Structure formats: C-alpha cells, structure tokens
Amino acid sequence: MTHLLHILRLIWRAQPAALIRGTALAVTVVAAGVALLGLSGWFITAAGAAGLAGIGIAFNVFQPSAAVRFLALGRTAARYGERMLTHDATLKSLKDIRVGLLRGVLDLPFQRLARLRGAETMNRLVADVDALDGIALRLFIPAVSAAVVYLGTFLVLWWLTDLILAAWIVFSFTCGTGLVLLWTGRHALAPSRRAEKALQAFRIRLIDLLRARDDLVVYGRLPDQAEAVGAAERRLRENLDAVDRLERRAGMMLALTTTLSAGTALWLGGALVERGAISPAQAALGFFAALALSETVQPVRRGLADLGRMLDAARRVRRLLPETGAAPAPAVPTGPAPRPGTPALELDGTTYRHPGAETPVIDGFALRVAPGESVALTGASGRGKSTVLALAAGLIAPDAGRILISGRPLADLSETQLRAEVTYLPQRSMLLGASFYDMLALGVPGLDETDALAVLEAVALSSTVAGRGGLHSPLSENGAGLSGGEQRRLALARALLRRPRLLLLDEPTEGLDRPTAIRVLAGIREVLPQAAILTASHRRAERDWADRLIRMT
Numbered sequence: 001m002t003h004l005l006h007i008l009r010l011i012w013r014a015q016p017a018a019l020i021r022g023t024a025l026a027v028t029v030v031a032a033g034v035a036l037l038g039l040s041g042w043f044i045t046a047a048g049a050a051g052l053a054g055i056g057i058a059f060n061v062f063q064p065s066a067a068v069r070f071l072a073l074g075r076t077a078a079r080y081g082e083r084m085l086t087h088d089a090t091l092k093s094l095k096d097i098r099v100g101l102l103r104g105v106l107d108l109p110f111q112r113l114a115r116l117r118g119a120e121t122m123n124r125l126v127a128d129v130d131a132l133d134g135i136a137l138r139l140f141i142p143a144v145s146a147a148v149v150y151l152g153t154f155l156v157l158w159w160l161t162d163l164i165l166a167a168w169i170v171f172s173f174t175c176g177t178g179l180v181l182l183w184t185g186r187h188a189l190a191p192s193r194r195a196e197k198a199l200q201a202f203r204i205r206l207i208d209l210l211r212a213r214d215d216l217v218v219y220g221r222l223p224d225q226a227e228a229v230g231a232a233e234r235r236l237r238e239n240l241d242a243v244d245r246l247e248r249r250a251g252m253m254l255a256l257t258t259t260l261s262a263g264t265a266l267w268l269g270g271a272l273v274e275r276g277a278i279s280p281a282q283a284a285l286g287f288f289a290a291l292a293l294s295e296t297v298q299p300v301r302r303g304l305a306d307l308g309r310m311l312d313a314a315r316r317v318r319r320l321l322p323e324t325g326a327a328p329a330p331a332v333p334t335g336p337a338p339r340p341g342t343p344a345l346e347l348d349g350t351t352y353r354h355p356g357a358e359t360p361v362i363d364g365f366a367l368r369v370a371p372g373e374s375v376a377l378t379g380a381s382g383r384g385k386s387t388v389l390a391l392a393a394g395l396i397a398p399d400a401g402r403i404l405i406s407g408r409p410l411a412d413l414s415e416t417q418l419r420a421e422v423t424y425l426p427q428r429s430m431l432l433g434a435s436f437y438d439m440l441a442l443g444v445p446g447l448d449e450t451d452a453l454a455v456l457e458a459v460a461l462s463s464t465v466a467g468r469g470g471l472h473s474p475l476s477e478n479g480a481g482l483s484g485g486e487q488r489r490l491a492l493a494r495a496l497l498r499r500p501r502l503l504l505l506d507e508p509t510e511g512l513d514r515p516t517a518i519r520v521l522a523g524i525r526e527v528l529p530q531a532a533i534l535t536a537s538h539r540r541a542e543r544d545w546a547d548r549l550i551r552m553t
C-alpha cells in the first residue's frame with residue numbers, strides 16, 4: 001500500500017492545481033446527484049400532498065422545478081469538467097512517471113541492465129504505467145468525493161429533516177458499502193494480480209515467439225511456444241472473468257445495501273411523520289437521498305476490482321523510479337586535452353569478480369595504453385579480456401585498484417565526459433534505425449554525410465552501401481538483410497564516427513575474411529591516428545596489426 005501512496009503522491013505533486021479542481025468538481029457531481037434525487041422526491045411528494053389538501057394552486061412549483069433543472073444541467077457540466085481536468089492531469093503525470101522510469105532503467109548498473117529482458121522492460125514502461133491511472137481516477141478521487149458527500153448529506157439532511165433519519169441513512173450506507181467494498185478489494189486482489197501476470201506472460205511469450213521464430217522452427221519448438229502463448233491468454237481470460245464475476249457480485253450487494261438503507265429510511269421517515277416530527281415531503285427527501293447515495297460508490301467498486309493490478313504495478317514502478325525527480329545532469333564539455341605523455345588508459349592493481357562468481361576474473365591487473373598506440377589483449381576464451389574492456393568503458397566498477405582515463409580517475413568523470421572520451425564496441429551490437437544513415441547517426445547526431453561516407457570507405461563498406469542505394473536506403477530491423485560481417489563493420493563505423501581518444505574493440509574483425517580484416521584494421525588507424533586502441537583479440541590479423549600484445553592467463 002505504501003507504494004500505491006507513493007505513486008499517488010507523485011501523480012498529485014505533478015499536477016496539484018488541476019487535480020484539486022477536478023476533485024472539487026467530482027464532489028460537485030456526486031453532491032448534485034444526491035441533491036437532484038432528494039429534491040425531486042420532496043417536490044413530487046410535497047406537490048401531491050398540497051393537491052390532496054386542496055391547496056395545490058398555492059404550491060410554488062417554479063422554484064423547485066428550476067432547482068431540479070439547475071442541478072441536472074450543473075451535474076452534466078461538472079461531470080464534463082471533472083473528466084477533462086482529472087484525466088488530462090493524470091495522463092500528464094503518468095507521462096512524467098514514464099520518462100522517470102525510462103531514466104531509471106537507463107541508470108541501472110550495467111550488470112542489472114544486461115540482465116533486463118527487452119520484452120519485460122517494455123511491458124513495465126507501458127502496461128504498468130497504464131495500470132497506475134486508476135489510482136487517482138478510480139480510487140482516490142471517487143473515495144474522497146464519496147466521503148465529502150456522505151458528510152454533507154448528513155449535515156443537510158439533519159438540517160432539513162431529522163437527526164435520527166440523517167444519521168441512520170449515512171451510517172447504514174457507510175457501514176454497508178464499506179463492508180461490500182472491503183470484501184471486493186480482498187477477493188479481487190488475487191485474480192486481478194493473476195490476470196496482470198498472465199497478460200505480461202502473454203506479451204513476453206508472444207514477443208519471444210516473434211523474435212526467435214527461426215530458431216524455434218529449426219528446433220521444432222514453434223508449436224510449444226505457440227501453446228505457451230495460448231496458455232497465458234487462457235489464464236488471462238479466466239482471471240479477467242473471475243474479476244468480472246466479483247465486480248457483478250459486488251454490484252448486487254451494493255444494490256441490496258442501497259435497498260435496505262433506503263427501505264429502512266422510508267420506514268423510519270414514516271414513523272417520524274406519524275409522530276409529527278417531519279412532514280411526508282421531508283420523509284421523501286430522506287428516502288430519495290438514500291437512494292441517490294448508491295451512485296457515490298460505483299467508481300470505487302471498479303477501482304477496487306483492479307486493486308491487485310495497481311498494487312503490483314506501483315511496487316514494480318517504484319523500484320525502478322529514481323528517488324529524486326531531478327533532471328539528468330546537463331551535458332558537460334569534455335576536459336582539456338591531456339598533457340603529453342599521459343596514457344589514454346591506465347589500469348593499476350585492478351581486481352574484479354563477477355556477481356555470484358567465487359573467484360575474481362582479474363586480480364591486480366595492470367595496463368597502460370598511450371595515445372596513438374594499439375594494444376591487443378589475447379589469451380584463451382574466458383580469461384577476462386571482455387571484462388577488462390567493460391571496466392575501461394566504465395560499464396562495471398572494479399572491486400579494487402584504479403582506472404584512469406587520460407590521467408583522470410574514471411569514477412570522477414561524468415557520464416557525458418566519459419562517453420565523449422571512450423567508445424566501446426562490444427562483441428554484439430544493436431543497429432538501431434531504418435537506414436545506414438540512421439544507424440550511424442546514433443553515435444553522432446546531425447552526422448555529416450561526407451564524413452559518414454569516408455568512414456564507411458575505411459571499414460570497406462562503401463561499395464555495399466552504394467549497391468543498396470546509398471546512405472538513406474531503407475534497412476530492416478537491426479540491419480537484417482546485411483551479412484554478419486557487414487553488420488559488424490557498420491557497428492564499427494558507428495564507433496569510429498565518434499572519434500574518441502580511447503577506442504575499445506571486442507574482436508572487431510570477427511566474421512571477416514583475412515584480406516578484409518587487414519583492410520578494415522588499417523582503415524581504423526587511418527580514421528583515428530591519435531587514438532589509443534585496446535582490442536580483445538583471437539585473430540592473427542588483429543595480433544599482427546597491434547603495436548603490443550598483452551597475454552591474459
């Protein structure tokens with residue numbers, strides 16, 4: 001529940017004025033509904049009584065009927081205003097939460113980021129945030145309106161009718177509906193949670209099926225995955241049906257509560273009329289007001305049926321939201337050029353143990369790479385070459401030792417400074433964008449086309465790009481339709497275009513034939529003559545090209 005309140009505070013803090021006005025209008029809507037029915041009941045009864053008493057001609061019908069019209073029209077207008085204000089404000093607040101969530105995801109430590117699944121994260125950003133809109137719209141605002149209207153109804157009925165009648169109507173209604181709502185919230189919690197889980201499972205499995213369909217076909221597992229998607233969908237439907245059934249039952253119990261409360265109010269009103277404490281018209285006012293109170297709880301009922309989904313979504317979203325609402329750090333210009341002789345990268349006594357591993361993968365490791373120098377890390381698979389690159393890229397932090405980038409401790413550099421100094425090409429890269437140009441411009445917004453073509457030439461890709469119709473020709477998702485080697489060189493070109501002082505390359509020519517690999521390696525140096533380059537290498541061509549080898553054992 002604390003997560004729910006936290007999210008409610010965030011929503012409220014983002015749009016306080018609109019939400020306060022919207023809540024005031026929501027109170028007006030419900031109050032006008034109760035007043036409308038109460039007044040109508042009083043009006044009909046009083047007019048009838050005046051007719052029976054033979055003084056109908058003297059009865060003033062104009063004022064009550066004008067008030068009825070005013071309340072009916074006012075209620076409609078207030079409802080319109082309330083919907084506009086509260087929905088608009090909630091959607092704006094949720095937009096802020098979604099952005100905060102995205103920032104939270106991006107700020108996660110590399111190890112956690114690497115473990116995130118795309119489909120799951122996508123769900124969190126979309127489905128969970130959508131689930132949160134009910135907190136204000138279907139729980140808080142209707143509950144506040146109902147409480148205010150109960151209090152107001154009690155005071156007005158006390159003033160216009162009788163204390164006992166007013167107290168009974170509000171007391172019986174509050175207790176009755178309170179119990180029904182508690183019952184709804186408790187029983188709907190589990191199926192609403194299960195429905196949400198099934199929905200998430202359905203989406204994730206479907207995305208997995210679409211993304212891995214080739215492998216699933218090859219291994220003959222497509223029917224199993226399709227069945228898993230179907231099972232999640234069936235579970236979703238069953239649980240949504242259960243929530244629907246509960247909601248209908250709650251609706252029936254609320255109708256029963258209203259009937260009992262209004263029925264006993266009628267009986268009590270009759271007794272008070274017999275005793276001469278109130279008139280029949282006043283008794284009718286009480287009876288109709290009791291009937292109208294049922295309207296106050298309908299939105300809360302719907303909100304409570306969804307409580308499980310909202311609670312889980314609030315918990316997950318809160319865990320990922322950054323604690324402060326602060327904006328990301330503004331871009332900082334990179335520092336001055338380092339003094340001559342300062343290594344571009346220096347690792348000293350660096351130790352790192354992967355989470356869950358028993359022993360460190362590197363222990364007291366030392367390394368220096370000077371500007372203009374190419375160093376290749378070699379050694380058997382699993383010796384920690386990629387780990388050293390990830391440390392130098394600041395993606396993971398060492399357990400001991402220090403890492404200096406151009407003489408400055410890596411930990412002291414802002415994210416912006418670090419990314420301006422260092423570029424890292426991992427073993428597998430994503431190519432985002434719809435054309436060669438888009439994919440390259442990810443690294444350099446506003447990329448100059450001549451520059452792009454020059455770098456494509458350096459990585460031996462210009463003929464491929466020209467053959468496909470040029471820089472702006474459309475490409476499929478993640479460069480599908482390009483060969484593995486072409487995708488790799490495109491990712492390399494994107495890294496080169498950033499022109500970093502330190503370039504970290506994990507097996508940059510993997511998948512290329514030897515002549516192309518040699519050509520590409522020479523092209524890297526041509527584009528970045530002064531950069532320090534550290535590679536993780538298995539291939540002979542890369543080892544021959546490097547100025548120095550460091551063997552990891």
Ligand SMILES: Nc1ncnc2c1ncn2[C@@H]1O[C@H](COP(=O)(O)OP(=O)(O)OP(=O)(O)O)[C@@H](O)[C@H]1O
Pocket residue numbers: 111354355356357361380381382383384385386387388536
């Ligand atoms: N996120 C991780 N969690 C746990 N262990 C990891 C993680 N990443 C790598 N390792 C382990 O750390 C060791 C070093 O991995 P690393 O990728 O640095 O080796 P490598 O020398 O680059 O191997 P390769 O040449 O095959 O790319 C391996 O045993 C690997 O299984």
